[in-house]
Amino acid sequence: MNPSIVDSSPFLYVRVVEEQQKVVKMDSKICSIPQEMMLGTGEQLFDHIAQCLGEFLESQDLKGQTLPLGFTFSFPCEQKEIDKVSHRTIIGGLLITKGNASDYVGLLVSSLGKLVASLGSLVDTLEMLLISLWMPVISLGMLVASAEMLFTRLEMLVVNVRIFEKMISGMYLGEIVRLLLVKMAEDKLLFKGETSEALLTPGQFETKYISEIEEPDSGLENAQKILTALGLNWDPVDACVVRLVCDTISSRSACLCAAALATISNRIRVNRGLDHLKTTVGVDGTVYRKHPNFSEELQAAVRLLAPECDITFLVSEDGSGKGAAMVTAVAQRIVEKYLEPFRLSLEKLKEVSVRLKKDLIRGLGKHSHHRAAVKMLPTFVRATPDGTEKGDYLALDLGGTNFRVLYVRVVEEQQKVVKMDSKICSIPQEMMLGTGEQLFDHIAQCLGEFLESQDLKGQTLPLGFTFSFPCEQKEIDKSILIRWTKGFSCSGVEGQDVVKLLKEAIHRRGDYDIGSVAMVNDTVGTMMSCGYRDQSCEIGMIIGTGTNACYMEEIKNVKRVEGEDGRMCINTEWGGFGDDGSLKDILTEFDEVVDQTSINPGVHTFEKMISGMYLGEIVRLLLVKMAEDKLLFKGETSEALLTPGQFETKYISEIEEPDSGLENAQKILTALGLNWDPVDACVVRLVCDTISSRSARLCAAALATISNRIRVNRGLDHLKTTVGVDGTVYRKHPNFSEELQAAVRLLAPKCDITFLVSEDGSGKGAAMVTAVAQRIGGLMTCLEMLVAF
Ligand code: BG6
Ligand code: GLC
Numbered sequence: 171m172n173p174s175i176v177d178s179s180p181f182l183y184v185r186v187v188e189e190q191q192k193v194v195k196m197d198s199k200i201c202s203i204p205q206e207m208m209l210g211t212g213e214q215l216f217d218h219i220a221q222c223l224g225e226f227l228e229s230q231d232l233k234g235q236t237l238p239l240g241f242t243f244s245f246p247c248e249q250k251e252i253d254k255v256s257h258r259t260i261i262g263g264l265l266i267t268k269g270n271a272s273d274y275v276g277l278l279v280s281s282l283g284k285l286v287a288s289l290g291s292l293v294d295t296l297e298m299l300l301i302s303l304w305m306p307v308i309s310l311g312m313l314v315a316s317a318e319m320l321f322t323r324l325e326m327l328v329v330n331v332r333i334f335e336k337m338i339s340g341m342y343l344g345e346i347v348r349l350l351l352v353k354m355a356e357d358k359l360l361f362k363g364e365t366s367e368a369l370l371t372p373g374q375f376e377t378k379y380i381s382e383i384e385e386p387d388s389g390l391e392n393a394q395k396i397l398t399a400l401g402l403n404w405d406p407v408d409a410c411v412v413r414l415v416c417d418t419i420s421s422r423s424a425c426l427c428a429a430a431l432a433t434i435s436n437r438i439r440v441n442r443g444l445d446h447l448k449t450t451v452g453v454d455g456t457v458y459r460k461h462p463n464f465s466e467e468l469q470a471a472v473r474l475l476a477p478e479c480d481i482t483f484l485v486s487e488d489g490s491g492k493g494a495a496m497v498t499a500v501a502q503r504i505v506e507k508y509l510e511p512f513r514l515s516l517e518k519l520k521e522v523s524v525r526l527k528k529d530l531i532r533g534l535g536k537h538s539h540h541r542a543a544v545k546m547l548p549t550f551v552r553a554t555p556d557g558t559e560k561g562d563y564l565a566l567d568l569g570g571t572n573f574r575v576l577y578v579r580v581v582e583e584q585q586k587v588v589k590m591d592s593k594i595c596s597i598p599q600e601m602m603l604g605t606g607e608q609l610f611d612h613i614a615q616c617l618g619e620f621l622e623s624q625d626l627k628g629q630t631l632p633l634g635f636t637f638s639f640p641c642e643q644k645e646i647d648k649s650i651l652i653r654w655t656k657g658f659s660c661s662g663v664e665g666q667d668v669v670k671l672l673k674e675a676i677h678r679r680g681d682y683d684i685g686s687v688a689m690v691n692d693t694v695g696t697m698m699s700c701g702y703r704d705q706s707c708e709i710g711m712i713i714g715t716g717t718n719a720c721y722m723e724e725i726k727n728v729k730r731v732e733g734e735d736g737r738m739c740i741n742t743e744w745g746g747f748g749d750d751g752s753l754k755d756i757l758t759e760f761d762e763v764v765d766q767t768s769i770n771p772g773v774h775t776f777e778k779m780i781s782g783m784y785l786g787e788i789v790r791l792l793l794v795k796m797a798e799d800k801l802l803f804k805g806e807t808s809e810a811l812l813t814p815g816q817f818e819t820k821y822i823s824e825i826e827e828p829d830s831g832l833e834n835a836q837k838i839l840t841a842l843g844l845n846w847d848p849v850d851a852c853v854v855r856l857v858c859d860t861i862s863s864r865s866a867r868l869c870a871a872a873l874a875t876i877s878n879r880i881r882v883n884r885g886l887d888h889l890k891t892t893v894g895v896d897g898t899v900y901r902k903h904p905n906f907s908e909e910l911q912a913a914v915r916l917l918a919p920k921c922d923i924t925f926l927v928s929e930d931g932s933g934k935g936a937a938m939v940t941a942v943a944q945r946i947g948g949l950m951t952c953l954e955m956l957v958a959f
Contacts, residue, residue: 199226334430338423340377340457346419348375351412360408366401374400380416381461389413389462423457424464428471435472435479445516447479448860454486466828470908477912478516480863482856508792509860511758518756519871519917525752526875530742536729543749543775544742548731549694549720550646551739551939554701554708559941564621564631564684565933566613566672569638569656569692570714571782571898573597573613575620578634578937588702588934593620603769606663610675621682632685634936637668638692638716640743646939649689655745655774656716656783688940691741692896693720695932698939700894704926707892709876710739710935713869713906714897716774717781718745721876724883744872745777753779760791767814776872780865782819782899788861790817793854802850808843816842822858823903831855831904865899866906870913877914877921889921896928 201222207215227233336342352369354360368374382392393409402408431451439447458465465483472481514522532538533546565576576592595616601609621627639658641649649668654660663671669687676684690698697710697720708722722737731738747753753775764778764787765771778784794811796802810816824834835851844850873893881889900907907925914923928935 197230199229201226334426338426338457340455342377343380343419343423343457344375344377345372347380347412347415348372350415350419351375354411354415360411361397361402361404364403366403368400369402377457378460380420381457383413383416384420384462386462420457420461420464421467424467425471428468428475431468431481432472432475432479435476435481439476439479445478445518446513448482448513448863449479450482450484452484452486459485473908473912477916480909482859484852508796509857511756512860512864514756514864514867516913516916519867519913522753522756522868523871523875523878523917526744526747526872527879529747529752530875530879533742534723534727534729534740539730541750543746543752544744545640545652545746546728547640547642547691547741547743548728549643549691549739549741551690551694551698551942552725552736553942554705554722555698555938555942556705559702559938561941562631563937563940564617564626564633565636565936566617566633567636567638567692567695567931567933567936568597568613569636569658569716570712570896570931573616574931574933575617576933576937577620577624577626577631578934580937580941590930590934591624592930592933593623602658602660604660606660606666606671607675609660609663610671611678613672614675614679617676617684618679618682627682630683630685632688632940634688634690634695634933634938634940635669635672636690636692636695636932636936638712638718638932640741640746641668641689641691643689647687647689653770653773655770655777656781657769659769686940688936690932690936690939691718691720692932693718693741694739694939695935696894696896696928697721697739697935698894698942699928699930699932699935700892700926702934702938703929704892704924706890706924707894707926708880709873709891709893711869711873711893711895711900712897713781713865713895713900713910715781715783716745717777717869717897717899718743719873719876721880723879727883742876745774745781747872748775748779749773760788760795763791764788776868780868780899782897784819785822785861785865785899786817786819787814789822789857790814792857792861793817796853796857802853803839803844803846806845808845810842811844819899820902822862825855825858826862826904828904862899862903862906863909866909867913870910871917873910873923874914874917874921877918877923881918881921887920890924891921892924892926894926894928896932901927 199222203215203218207218224233337346348369351360352365355363355365355369379392379396383389383396385392390406390409390413393412394404394406397404397409397412404412435447435449435451438449439445453465458468469481469483472479526544529542529544530546533542533544535542539546560580563578563580565574565578567574567576572594573596574592574594576590579589581587581589593616595612597609597612601612618627637649637651639655640652642652643649644667647669651663651666651668653664669689672687673684676682693710693712695710696712697707700710701707709719710721711717711719718741720739720741723740725731725736725738726734728738728740748757749772757775757779761775761779764784765775768778768784779788790811793802794807797805797807797811821834821838825831825838827834832848832851832855835854836846836848839846839851839854846854877889877891877893880891895907900910911923911925914921
């Protein structure tokens with residue numbers, strides 16, 4: 171209940187009123203502990219505490235009752251039993267000089283006994299009322315001690331103890347900054363070499379100033395005010411330097427905390443024999459709460475230091491960790507029952523990677539290809555951009571969230587300037603399920619309108635067509651749709667040449683024409699687009715409506731294409747991984763429902779566990795089940811929650827936002843007509859987090875497989891490469907990319923992968939494919955034709 175070591179102590183009257191609903195009511199009073207008391211005798215201190223408690227009981231009309239008492243005592247104690255502690259060292263701002271208190275509870279009780287006769291029998295009845303609520307918090311809880319309320323100075327403390335705390339906590343941070351500023355001023359690096367009385371006075375640079383000075387917007391202004399108040403003769407550069415000093419000191423604090431927390435989390439993980447630990451830390455303390463980026467910095471460092479631990483940080487709601495503990499307790503029950511099957515250990519991910527590795531080889535094989543779930547389609551793209559490409563191109567981009575028409579001009583070779591005009595055209599849902607002719611007529615119409623608006627109708631420009639569906643490519647301009655995915659199911663297109671269907675639709679109109687066509691998958695477009703910025707980009711990955719990747723494979727391994735030398739980009743179509751049943755062991759009942767209710771049951775199994783088209787639906791099904799099992803929403807559902815597709819994937823990102831997530835969850839649950847309470851909102855967040863984590867980790871396993879393959883192909887011990895990435899899930903989810911990258915580092919430790927988010931979609935890449943072809947001597951040279959398999 172006491173969040174930190176402070177010079178004031180809250181007294182609380184806590185009633186656990188409804189066991190099932192975990193309702194806790196609290197009344198409290200804060201009493202001050204004067205500084206001299208913090209440095210006086212133990213007897214004085216405990217007499218004071220007993221007196222405050224007495225007054226509190228009086229005010230609550232509780233003096234006649236004999237209640238058990240929970241005592242949060244934020245000092246290091248050797249705990250012999252739940253009601254017996256011995257204080258080992260002197261810490262914080264509390265220096266007890268007399269009394270030799272080895273049993274504070276006893277001491278408190280004896281003081282109470284003197285003061286409040288009616289409580290004398292406490293000595294027999296002491297027990298921790300809320301121990302069950304506190305334990306999860308205490309065991310993982312991390313206390314970053316309060317700054318503002320502590321005035322006891324550094325030199326008052328016993329030296330050589332609590333060294334770690336003195337580098338981290340609020341009691342000391344301001345003083346470290348002050349000492350640095352004094353030194354810098356003396357060395358004539360600040361304040362024109364002058365100090366001030368205030369700056370020379372220990373304790374005068376308060377820790378809260380650090381937070382104020384580091385505020386993103388008002389920080390410099392705050393610095394100036396503070397320096398003025400400290401009587402310093404500053405100039406604007408001084409203010410910036412002071413900010414840098416603050417930032418350095420608070421960063422060190424956050425990173426050291428992260429190292430300690432990573433150690434504890436890893437220990438818990440190893441204790442339990444887990445590859446991957448998912449846990450929650452209840453956190454409190456003014457430094458953590460108030461500093462503008464302490465928490466972010468700490469969390470980022472923990473992710474790096476304990477990549478196998480997936481830690482949720484829950485700031486205690488009422489200063490006691492009660493909220494955190496309750497959510498953790500409820501959440502744990504749910505996690506065990508429903509979420510555990512979605513938690514994939516590192517070992518499991520390694521197994522998945524081994525299976526995919528086999529499937530990649532099967533897909534590339536001449537004779538095994540036809541039964542391979544992962545199709546490994548040759549793209550006839552043999553080179554990535556070298557930056558010298560130029561020219562004017564049209565591009566179409568179909569298959570992601572938006573259908574786009576683009577006019578791309580590579581205007582300055584050296585400067586890599588690409589100008590683009592584009593237009594988004596909608597494709598109504600009925601058209602996605604209508605006839606192929608309707609769809610291609612619509613595409614031709616959108617292109618016609620765009621050419622008109624750009625005054626390009628008279629020109630015959632080459633066109634790059636990003637068509638984000640699995641196609642067997644015979645030539646760069648001959649591309650047979652194998653099957654629709656992601657909600658498209660137009661009749662008469664599967665098995666047909668998409669270029670032919672497009673050209674026919676344009677000819678049916680007869681009002682404009684196009685030049686040569688280069689067909690690319692969106693993964694290829696993304697790789698080429700990023701490849702223009704970073705020439706080591708040789709993998710393209712999409713995690714959006716669907717998921718897929720392409721990479722540069724040694725041509726000698728592409729058995730369906732003739733030739734031994736060089737490389738070719740392979741569109742893996744990894745979304746189909748598992749279609750032969752190889753992922754059965756990790757599929758949950760919810761995945762099966764998603765598959766069965768989709769328009770393409772039985773296909774694109776891997777994609778359905780990962781991509782934006784399906785994530786929201788998995789969450790929805792889980793929430794319905796939990797509500798039906800009376801674990802959420804007081805056992806009630808709503809019409810919206812029962813309607814497929816109503817829990818959109820973008821809600822997952824919104825609910826997982828670090829700051830506004832819980833608030834967003836509440837809004838979304840309200841909009842879905844659900845009768846939620848705050849614990850429900852936390853559980854929904856946990857569900858979202860579990861589902862998006864699984865998605866990120868599965869993608870990581872697949873990407874690690876590909877990177878490792880490239881490394882081994884090239885006989886390298888270590889591969890340095892770049893992945894071009896696109897897709898709303900990757901782009902918009904608050905921590906998807908981090909989670910994915912952390913898992914890839916574990917799964918492919920010998921690959922050093924840079925992730926480059928595609929800047930303006932894959933349309934530019936489609937134009938690049940055409941441009942690369944021109945650069946190296948025409949389509950027939952660059953994008954060789956496969957005449958026969
Ligand atoms: C876009 C690309 O930026 O991302 C498309 O231009 C691609 O080609 C898409 O298909 C993938 O993301 P999403 O989320 O729109 O499916
Ligand atoms: C689907 C398509 C694939 C595309 C991916 C991402 O998996 O089959 O071709 O690359 O979605 O859009």
